Amino acid sequence: MKIPKGGRLSKAQQQAFDGLEKTNNSYFIYGAAGSGKSSFIDYFRNKTKKNTITLTFTGLASILIKGQTIHSFFQLPPRLLVKNDDKLKKLNKRKKQIKALDVLIIDEISTVRCDLLNAIDELLRKYRENNYPFGGVQMLLIGDFFQIAPVEPKSPNAWKAFKNDYESIWFFDCDGYKKLKPELLEFTKIHRQHHDQILTKYLQEIRQNEYSSETLQFFNSRITSSENIPTGAIALCPTNKKVDEYNNDYLRRLSSEPVTYTGKKTGKYKQSEMPTDMELTLKEKARVMMLSNDPGGRWSNGSFAVITSLTKDSIKVRLPVGNGKYTPEYNVEKELWEKYDYRIKKPRPANTKKDTYESFVIGSFEQYPIRIARATTIHKSQGQTFDEVLVDFDEGAFTHGQAYVALSRTRKRDGIYLKEPLLDTDIKFDPLVVDYYNKHFVFDKIEGKPDTAPGLLDSIEEEIPF
Numbered sequence: 001m002k003i004p005k006g007g008r009l010s011k012a013q014q015q016a017f018d019g020l021e022k023t024n025n026s027y028f029i030y031g032a033a034g035s036g037k038s039s040f041i042d043y044f045r046n047k048t049k050k051n052t053i054t055l056t057f058t059g060l061a062s063i064l065i066k067g068q069t070i071h072s073f074f075q076l077p078p079r080l081l082v083k084n085d086d087k088l089k090k091l092n093k094r095k096k097q098i099k100a101l102d103v104l105i106i107d108e109i110s111t112v113r114c115d116l117l118n119a120i121d122e123l124l125r126k127y128r129e130n131n132y133p134f135g136g137v138q139m140l141l142i143g144d145f146f147q148i149a150p151v152e153p154k155s156p157n158a159w160k161a162f163k164n165d166y167e168s169i170w171f172f173d174c175d176g177y178k179k180l181k182p183e184l185l186e187f188t189k190i191h192r193q194h195h196d197q198i199l200t201k202y203l204q205e206i207r208q209n210e211y212s213s214e215t216l217q218f219f220n221s222r223i224t225s226s227e228n229i230p231t232g233a234i235a236l237c238p239t240n241k242k243v244d245e246y247n248n249d250y251l252r253r254l255s256s257e258p259v260t261y262t263g264k265k266t267g268k269y270k271q272s273e274m275p276t277d278m279e280l281t282l283k284e285k286a287r288v289m290m291l292s293n294d295p296g297g298r299w300s301n302g303s304f305a306v307i308t309s310l311t312k313d314s315i316k317v318r319l320p321v322g323n324g325k326y327t328p329e330y331n332v333e334k335e336l337w338e339k340y341d342y343r344i345k346k347p348r349p350a351n352t353k354k355d356t357y358e359s360f361v362i363g364s365f366e367q368y369p370i371r372i373a374r375a376t377t378i379h380k381s382q383g384q385t386f387d388e389v390l391v392d393f394d395e396g397a398f399t400h401g402q403a404y405v406a407l408s409r410t411r412k413r414d415g416i417y418l419k420e421p422l423l424d425t426d427i428k429f430d431p432l433v434v435d436y437y438n439k440h441f442v443f444d445k446i447e448g449k450p451d452t453a454p455g456l457l458d459s460i461e462e463e464i465p466f
Contacts, residue, residue, distance in 0.1 A: 009040075009043070010036075010187075012185060012186065012187055012188070013036070013040050013043070013187070015185065016029055016040065016044075016185055017040075017043070017044060017047070019183060020044065020048070020050075020103065020138065020140060021047075021048055021049070021050070024138050025138070025182070025183050026134075026138055026139040026140070026141075026180050026181075026182040026183065027139070027140050027141070027182050027183045027184075027185060028109070028141045028142075028182045028183070028184050028185070029140070029141070029142045029143075029185050029186075029187060030143070030144060030145070030184065030185070030186045030187070031142075031144060031186060031187030031188070032144055032146075032187075032188075032203070032204065032207055032408075036187055037107070037142045037143070037144075037187060038107070040142075040187070041054060041105060041107060041140075041142065044105075044140070045105075048103070050102035050103050050138070051100050051101055051102045051103070052101075052102065052103040052104075052105060053067075053068070053073065053097065053101055053103075053104055053105065054067030054068070054105040054107065055067055055068055055069065055070045055073055055104070055105065055106050055107070056068075056069060056070065056106065056107040056108050056111075056383075057069065057070055057108055057111040057112050057116070058108070058111065058300075058301060058302055058380070058382075058383070067105070067107070069293055069300065069301075070106070070112065070116060070120065071293075072293055073094070074091065074094070074119065074120060074123055075088070075089040075091060075094075076088065076089075076116070076119060077338075077340075077359075078337075079340040079359055080115055080153050080158050080161060080162055080340070080342065080359070081115040081116060081118065081119040082115070082161055082164075082165055082342070082356070082357045082358065082359070083115075083118060083122075083165045083356075084122070084356070085119065085358075085359070086358075087358070087359060088119070088123070091123065091127055094127070095127055098123075098124065098127045098128060098135075099127070099128055101128075101137055102137070102138060103137070103138045103139075103140055104120075104124075104134065104137050104138070104139055104140070105140045105142070106120075106139070106140070106141050106142070107142050107143065107383075108142070108143050108382065108383055109141040109142060109143035109145075109171050110143040110144055110145040110146075110147050110148070110149070110150070110170075110171070110401075111143070111148065111150055111382065112150065112171050113150035113151070113169050113170075113171070114150075114166045114167070114168060114169055114170060114171060114173050114174045115162065115165065115166055117171045117174040117176065117177060118165075118166070118174050118175065118176060120134065120176075121133060121134050121135075121174065121175070121176030121177075124137055133176045133177075133179040133180040134176055134180060139180060139182060141171070141177075141182065144207075145170065145171075145172075145433050145436070145437075146207050146208065146401055146404060146429075146433065146437075147382055147401045147404060147405050148378065148379050148382050148399065148400065148401045148402060148405050149169065149170070149399055149400040149401060149430055149433075150169045150170070150171075151379075152169055154273075155341060155342075157341050157342045157343065158340075158341070158342050160342070160357075161342040161357035164354070164355055164357060165357075168432050170430075170432060170433065170436070172436055196411070196412045196413055198218070198413070199412060199413045202215045202218045202219065203404065203407060203408050206403055206404050206407065206427055207404045207408075209427070209429050209434070211427065216421075216422055216423075216424065218413075219407060219416070219418065219422045220418065220421045220422055222413065222416045222417055222418045223418045223419070223420070223421060224417045224418065224419075226419075229390050229417050230388050230417075232387070232388060233386075233388035233389055233390045233415075233417055234373070234374070234375065234376060234381075234386055234388070234389055234390070235374060235375035235376075235389070235390040235391075235392055236375070236376065236377070236378050236381050236389050236390065236391050236392070236406045236409065237375055237376075237377060237378065237392050237393075237394060238377070238378055238393060238394060238395075238396070238397050238398055238399075238402055239377070239394065239398075240377060242375070242392060242394045243375045243376060243377055245375075246374045246375035246392075247371065247372035247373070247374050247375055248372075249374070250286075250287075250372060250374030250375075251281065251282075251283060251286065251372050251374075254283045254285065254286055256283040256284040256285055256286075257283065257284075258281050258282070258283050259281070259282055259283070259310040259311070259312065260279055260280065260281045260282075261279075261280045261281075261282070261315075261367065261368055262278065262279055262280075263276075263277070263278045263279075263280065263365060263366055263367030264365070264366040264367070265278065265363070265364070265365050265366075266363055266364045266365075267339070267361075267362050267363030267364060268339065268341075268362045268363040269339050269363035269364065269365050273339065273365075274337075274365050274367070275291050275337060275365075275367075275369070275371075276291055276367055276368070276369065276370060276371045277367075277371070278365075278367070280367060280368060280370065280371075282307055282310055282315065282370065282372070283307065283310070284307050284308065284309065284310055285306065285307065285308075286306070286307045286372055287304065287305075287306055287372070287373045287374065288304070288305050288306070288307055288317065288370050288371060288372055288373050289302060289303070289304055289305070289370070289371055289372075289373040289376060289380070290302070290303045290304075290305055290317075290332075290369060290370060291335070291369040291370060291371060292335045292369035298319070298327070298330050299319055299330075301369075302380050303319060304319070304320060304373055305317040305318060305319045305320075305370075306318050306319075306320070306326070307370075308329050309329070314331060314332075315331070315332040315368055315370065316329045316330065316331055316332065317329070317330055317332060317370075318330070332368055332369070332370060333368075334366055334367060334368055334369075335366070335367065335368070335369035336364055336365070336366045337364065337365045337366075338361050338363070338364045339361070339362055339363040339364065339365070340359045340360065340361055340362065341359070341360060341362045342357045342358065342359055342360075343357065343358060343360065344356070344357060344358075345357060345358040375390075375392075378397075378402045378405050378406045379402075379405075381405065381406070381409055382405050384409060385409060385410070385411065386409050386410055386415070387410065387411075387415055388410065388415045388416075388417065389406070389409050389410055389415065389416060389417065390417045390418075390419060391406045391407060391416065391417070391418050391419070391422075392418075392419040392420065393406075393419075393420060393422070393423075393426050394420075396423065396425055396426055397425075397426040397427070397428055398428070399428060400428055400429055400430040400433065401428075401429075402426070402428065403422065403426045403427045403428070404427075407422075
């Protein structure tokens with residue numbers, strides 16, 4: 001996004017920019033969905049004289065902010081990362097970048113689990129030969145921990161390994177973060193729903209657990225029968241099971257001929273753990289989601305696409321670029337996903353009484369990294385903006401922040417459709433987040449009404465053109 005000539009930042013944004021540019025202080029910038037966090041990243045990168053790298057956890061989010069994924073940049077495997085993991089790849093190709101780095105920006109920090117942030121801390125200290133937190137790099141962490149929590153380790157052994165090393169899944173329990181002691185700053189002005197102040201009000205009440213029966217009534221006024229839901233609305237669901245129901249129904253309704261691709265499984269890899277179907281059935285013209293980060297940078301995990309050609313040996317897609325336009329046709333290659341387990345490393349390292357864990361591969365799954373996208377999980381929708389959404393909590397939301405994220409994906413209330421009533425039990429909070437917020441996050445409420453040129457602080461989160 002280009003900043004208009006003469007454009008001015010809000011007070012909070014200016015404070016953050018000056019602090020980053022004129023000092024070596026690190027910052028955690030906190031703000032609700034649509035509060036201009038992405039706009040600030042774009043502005044800072046365009047104006048700063050410092051060397052910056054921008055990373056995020058998910059592939060689609062990295063595209064939206066014109067950055068990279070954490071895993072891609074640091075060559076990290078998609079698994080739990082124990083402390084002092086000796087199986088991490090050497091970063092020879094990144095040495096110069098890392099040594100020249102002044103500011104590391106991590107967006108959507110709430111999705112970054114504690115072990116991942118710890119790995120970043122360890123790698124930066126190692127390759128910069130500097131034992132200060134994050135190797136002395138100035139950190140800019142941006143996000144909202146009242147949105148969806150990081151994904152917990154799934155297997156019992158992974159949980160044992162995790163609890164051996166870390167206090168919680170949240171980034172703020174990372175040792176490096178605690179030692180870093182970043183400046184804390186809040187962006188309060190909401191830009192995504194700035195034309196709908198009533199929607200903004202009720203979203204904020206849900207976000208901070210200050211809602212009432214009136215709040216629930218407001219959203220439940222959007223309960224809509226199936227026949228009145230626009231065909232372009234994307235369904236947001238808590239679970240993959242419910243997503244599959246929508247996607248299978250959508251696929252059946254397409255008139256084109258189906259083509260089925262059989263995946264390959266080795267070792268211990270349960271069907272429920274597979275990112276897509278073992279028997280993957282697709283049709284031309286179907287809306288799909290990519291499930292991998294393309295090495296060539298053509299798409300990322302979470303990118304939407306349309307299938308243009310199917311044969312028994314190939315899949316071709318085009319990706320939307322906005323205004324009804326699409327990329328050239330891309331050929332999709334198969335992806336290999338590995339599953340890991342964890343065990344106590346023997347012998348125990350000298351001078352320590354604590355167990356040390358190590359990972360090992362126990363299975364794999366190979367298939368085209370694609371799934372039908374009439375619906376997606378609420379978790380994958382975080383950071384995105386849609387024109388119209390169908391929120392379906394099915395048997396209820398089950399984790400921290402799901403209700404708020406699902407309901408805040410559109411710019412106006414007319415874009416929200418509910419299949420079932422929003423219940424009090426759907427609004428969940430992790431007590432660790434609430435405790436951290438109450439104990440440590442003392443905000444300087446200086447933002448108020450921003451003084452801006454037109455369009456300066458509009459969120460740059462891309463709208464999905466489906």
